[in-house]
Amino acid sequence: MKYLDLKMxxxxxxxxGHPSRKSIMIAFLNALLHRTGDDRIVESMSNSKTLS
Known part of the structure; x- marks a missing residue:
């Protein structure tokens, strides 16, 4: 089996890059940056109407 070159x-x-794979990207970044616990990257959503 041939692997895909992720450097491309x-x-x-x-x-x-696909929104449905957001959890894969977050896990990849946390592993790459050695983030754990409260320091890890998490998804956060905010309502822009409440910010103004």
């Missing part, structure tokens, strides 16, 4: 911009975007 197109393949990286296909794997990590």
């Amino acid at each position: 911009d197109f393949m990286f975007k296909q794997l990590f």
